[in-house]
Amino acid sequence: MKETHIAEVIESNTTEMIAQCRDLHCSPPFGSFVKVKPTSTSVEGAGFLIYGLVFNVMTNSIEPNRRAVAYGKTEEELRNEQPQIFELLKTEFQAHLVGYQDQTGIKQILPSQPPRIHSFVYTCSLEEVREFTRQSDYLHTLFTISRVPPDELIIATIRNSLEAHAEDAHQYLIQVGKELSRLLREDYDRLSSILRRIAP
Amino acid sequence: MDHRSGELGIITRGSLLEGMEMKLNPNRSVEDIKAGKFVVIEGEKHLFFSMITDVRLEVTNPQILTHPPSRENTLLRQVLSGTSTYATVILRPMLALERVENSHLINPTPQPVKTIPTHFALVYEADEEDVSRIFGREALDRKYFNIGKPLDMDTPVCLNLDRFVERSNGIFGKTGTGKTFLTRLVLSGLIKNEKAVNIIFDTHNEYGWGAMKETGGNRQDFVKGLKQIFGNRVAIFTLDPDSSRRRKVQADHEVLIGYDQIAVEDVIPLQDELSLHPTAMEAAYSIWARYKNDWLDTLLERGEEDIQALADELRTHPESLAALYRKLRRFRAFKFLIPKTSEDIIQKIMEYIDKGIHIVLEFGKESSMLCYLLVANIITRRIHELYVKRTEEYLATQNPANRPKQLVITIEEAHKFLNPRASKQTIFGTIARELRKYYVSLLVVDQRPSGIDDEILSQIGTKIIALLDDEKDIQAVLTGVSNPTGLRSVLASLDSKQQALILGHAVPMPIVIRSRDYDEQFYKDMGFLTEKEREEKVAADIEALFG
Ligand SMILES: Nc1ncnc2c1ncn2[C@@H]1O[C@H](COP(=O)(O)OP(=O)(O)O)[C@@H](O)[C@H]1O
Ligand SMILES: [Mg+2]
Numbered sequence: 200m201k202e203t204h205i206a207e208v209i210e211s212n213t214t215e216m217i218a219q220c221r222d223l224h225c226s227p228p229f230g231s232f233v234k235v236k237p238t239s240t241s242v243e244g245a246g247f248l249i250y251g252l253v254f255n256v257m258t259n260s261i262e263p264n265r266r267a268v269a270y271g272k273t274e275e276e277l278r279n280e281q282p283q284i285f286e287l288l289k290t291e292f293q294a295h296l297v298g299y300q301d302q303t304g305i306k307q308i309l310p311s312q313p314p315r316i317h318s319f320v321y322t323c324s325l326e327e328v329r330e331f332t333r334q335s336d337y338l339h340t341l342f343t344i345s346r347v348p349p350d351e352l353i354i355a356t357i358r359n360s361l362e363a364h365a366e367d368a369h370q371y372l373i374q375v376g377k378e379l380s381r382l383l384r385e386d387y388d389r390l391s392s393i394l395r396r397i398a399p
Numbered sequence: 400m401d402h403r404s405g406e407l408g409i410i411t412r413g414s415l416l417e418g419m420e421m422k423l424n425p426n427r428s429v430e431d432i433k434a435g436k437f438v439v440i441e442g443e444k445h446l447f448f449s450m451i452t453d454v455r456l457e458v459t460n461p462q463i464l465t466h467p468p469s470r471e472n473t474l475l476r477q478v479l480s481g482t483s484t485y486a487t488v489i490l491r492p493m494l495a496l497e498r499v500e501n502s503h504l505i506n507p508t509p510q511p512v513k514t515i516p517t518h519f520a521l522v523y524e525a526d527e528e529d530v531s532r533i534f535g536r537e538a539l540d541r542k543y544f545n546i547g548k549p550l551d552m553d554t555p556v557c558l559n560l561d562r563f564v565e566r567s568n569g570i571f572g573k574t575g576t577g578k579t580f581l582t583r584l585v586l587s588g589l590i591k592n593e594k595a596v597n598i599i600f601d602t603h604n605e606y607g608w609g610a611m612k613e614t615g616g617n618r619q620d621f622v623k624g625l626k627q628i629f630g631n632r633v634a635i636f637t638l639d640p641d642s643s644r645r646r647k648v649q650a651d652h653e654v655l656i657g658y659d660q661i662a663v664e665d666v667i668p669l670q671d672e673l674s675l676h677p678t679a680m681e682a683a684y685s686i687w688a689r690y691k692n693d694w695l696d697t698l699l700e701r702g703e704e705d706i707q708a709l710a711d712e713l714r715t716h717p718e719s720l721a722a723l724y725r726k727l728r729r730f731r732a733f734k735f736l737i738p739k740t741s742e743d744i745i746q747k748i749m750e751y752i753d754k755g756i757h758i759v760l761e762f763g764k765e766s767s768m769l770c771y772l773l774v775a776n777i778i779t780r781r782i783h784e785l786y787v788k789r790t791e792e793y794l795a796t797q798n799p800a801n802r803p804k805q806l807v808i809t810i811e812e813a814h815k816f817l818n819p820r821a822s823k824q825t826i827f828g829t830i831a832r833e834l835r836k837y838y839v840s841l842l843v844v845d846q847r848p849s850g851i852d853d854e855i856l857s858q859i860g861t862k863i864i865a866l867l868d869d870e871k872d873i874q875a876v877l878t879g880v881s882n883p884t885g886l887r888s889v890l891a892s893l894d895s896k897q898q899a900l901i902l903g904h905a906v907p908m909p910i911v912i913r914s915r916d917y918d919e920q921f922y923k924d925m926g927f928l929t930e931k932e933r934e935e936k937v938a939a940d941i942e943a944l945f946g
Contacts, residue, residue: 369474376478387462387483394475 204319206292208235211313213296214340216251218320220290226256230355232323232331233294235314247301249310250323250331251294254344254352258290294320295344297337307336328363332371335378342382350389353379354396361399372397403441405524407432408488410440410516418452418491418885419515421522425481429454432488434892435900435911437525437549442516445495448509448525448533448908452885453489490522491885493908494533509533509907527554533907535559544588546581546863546901547912556901556912558585558861560594563905564805566860567831567841569813571848571876575613576865577897578844579605580917582809583625585842585863590629590757591925595805595840597757598748598782599625600775602766602811607635607759608648622917625759628927634756636748638735638774639763652747654760656777657740658699658730659692665777666727668816668825672769678716679723685715696738698724699731733770745781752782752804772815779808780826783839790837803838813843814850822852831855849875860904866893 205227206218216235220226227233235249260267267288270277277284299310323331331337341356342349357375364371376394383390407427413419419440423429432454440447458464460483468475494509509532535543535557542562545555563585570585572578583606589595599606608624626633626649634651637643643650663683669675686709687694701709702724710717730736751758760778762771786803793801810816810827822828830839832855843859845851849871857879867873873890877883880902889911890900902909915921928936 372474373477376474377482380478380482385460387460387466390478391466391468391472391475394478395472398474 202321204321205233206320208314208316208318208320209291211316213309213313215293215295216314217291217293220292223285223288223290224258226290226292227253227322228355228359229253229256230352230357231359232297232328233320234323234327235318235320238315238318246312246315247299247310249299249314250297250305251314251320252297252337252341252352252356253292253294254341254347255293256290257292258288261287261289293346295340297340298331305331305334307331307334325363328360332360332363332375335375338375338378339382350393354393357397358399368399403439403521403523403526405526407438407522407524410490410518410520410522411487412518413490413515415512415515416882418489419447419449421488421490423481423486423488425485429456429486432486433550435550435889435898437530437552437910438490439523439525439529440490440492440516440520441523442495442498442520445497445514445516446529447492447512447516447520448494448496448529449490449492449522450885450889450909450911451488452491453888455487455489457485457487459483459485488522489885491882492516496532525549525552527552530554530556534910541592542594544585544592545915546584546588547899547914550898550911550913555915556906556910558588558901558905560588560592560905563861564589564595564807564840565835566904567834567843567858568861568863568903568905569848569856569859569876570842570844570863570865571867571872572846572865572899573867573895574846576893576895577899577914578846578865579603579610579811580622580897581863581865581899581914582606582811582842582844583610583917584915584921586625586757586809587628587921587925589807590625590632593755595807596752596755597807597809597842598752598778599757599759599809600762600771600778600811601759602762602771604642604646604648604761604763606809607633607761608646623922623927625757628922628925629757632756633759634751635759635761636744637761637763638765638770639761642763643761648761650761654735654744654774655740655742656736656744656774658695658736658738660740660743660745660781661695661736661773661777662780663687663694664780664824664826665773668776668821669769669772671820672772672815673726673729675726676719676722678719679726682713682715682719682723685713686720689713695727695730698727702728729769730773733765735765735774745778745785748778748782749785752806755804768812768815771812775810775816775827776825779830782806782808783826783830783837786837786839805835806839807842808839809842809844811844813841813845814847817843817851817855819852822855828852828855831858834858848872851875853878861901861906862903863899863901864890865897865899866890866895 206220208216209219210217231253233251233253237246296309298305298307341352361368380390408421408423410419411422434451436451438449440449492512495512496509537543537545542560543557544560546558547556549556570578570581586597589597606624607626609621610624612620612622614620626635636652636654637650638654640650640653686698690697706721706724707717710720748758789803816825816827830841856875862876864876867890873887877886897914899914900911
């Protein structure tokens, strides 16, 4: 089956990328995995398959210096009366780069080059999520993101990936929990709070 | 190095003095880790054979202890387990074996531990090869005798009987822990492999013929005695032929002791039992000074009416003499004591010993402590005398034919003979102290080792110790053991039956065992044949002889 992309990279750096969604309000969920396919396999250095984790979703005006204004109407009313204003909006998300895949398999390491602008972004299938979350090393980079509360991101990420581990969910949670316990060394309260909120 | 399996954890810290600490692998349950277990630490240059002496729960973060995970919070528990909450196991290295670099071979002689393994050395459960490498195998040599198995293992641990008989030995443990069974095992080994001739003072009639076995329920089982297993290589001597007959025991010999065979020294150890005053003992010596071997006969004859005259004659205090008489009068009630015997029981015993026949001396109903002390003392003292004489002859002639047969004397309730006071007065104290200079050693069996003189305890070569829970007793049995800290907890955590810690001369390192089952299989291993098997064997022998 041919996959269709959900977004396109419009900005990137070594650790993060911003992608614009094809459709308004259609961002992959907060704390979900996305992948960026290499633009072309023939272009040298065009890169590998890169994995990102969505940590921030924003919707705003397509014009840099304009903001949407309040109309005091329901979305339905607005769509009927002024459909054009929706054309002026876009949804974007920020994803943290958590790893890539080369010939030898998945690496939970930053790629040497960020995704190229205009590369397409896809959601990850359950198998891909399962494959990627077999290791939990990526979790520690999530603590370095300062723009969102890292605990929230972690909770969302783990809850989202749980479906991919439906068969051994408990085992998976223990594995992740142990990694978190290591990362949160001195902070037992924080660990127990996270675990409490992760539990399905 | 062949790859070991059964990894338990890694060494994280430790010292030569305090032992090593191992962090238990998260996939192991701490509840499977038993004190006394035999394990191997794979160091860089050595294998360290060790014993688990203690197990401890640890947390990395004290917060966890303030708010421990609730019972429902299994996820949190499981997450913490093995990382933030983990178990530390204390190991005591007992022996080191050098690993030869780049080779499958291992330098085969275990050495005392003089160093410790490196950080993060892996710890494994010991395997069968380790056990036989250290403790030997019965198939290798007759000196090895299977006494049991290490905890959770299925390979025999062997006693080195040659080393065992080089010293006096002890079997200790609370009542009901299996001392008598262990003693029967050890004696069987000595008999089967012909490492020593035994005399067993059997107060409770448990060694010769059919002893009771507790089965937990109301039912009672019997186990075979040594005579039943070893046939005519064991003789039963009895002090109470009526009792033997009633129990359908085929006694080989009735023990009769003449008053003239009892020396004052034989009465001294009874002081406590009879509450004899020292002045009474002086009186005994004064009779002896005049009447020699007839002293006791004289006292018992004249004591009733003539005591004053006897006192005058001996120039001794009539009160002390009367007191002595009143106490020793009890001897008259002993059927095995008679004024004169036609045959010297000691001569008889020596005849058996010379033929290599082991003697179980049954007390029948004469099971009072007084009787036990008296008889054991009389017989042992005189046999020891003969052994001293024979040893001197042997040393003088250096003729191997004169060399006395190693003799092991087994006594239960040993603290009665070897308490600090008695051990200085009884022949048993002497034997224990002189090691085996005269080819006689003791096998002492006792439930209250703290009652035994420290000096004697420290002379004991091999100790087989079942559960003890009195702190004093634990301390006592570990007298003379270097660095006993860890062993204390091991001792206190033994099962209440059929488990024992063995340490000392006859084993290369201390080890906890489940003692060998004393059952049908054991009888068979000792060469016992059932009626049917015997008939078949005879038939086969005849067949072989006459074709
Ligand atoms: N090696 C063994 N084989 C079989 N049973 C044993 C063994 N050791 C102990 N037992 C059991 O434990 C009970 C008590 O043992 P026993 O030797 O009489 O204890 P103790 O002499 O210490 O009072 C026995 O009756 C028997 O049931
Ligand atoms: Mg007993």
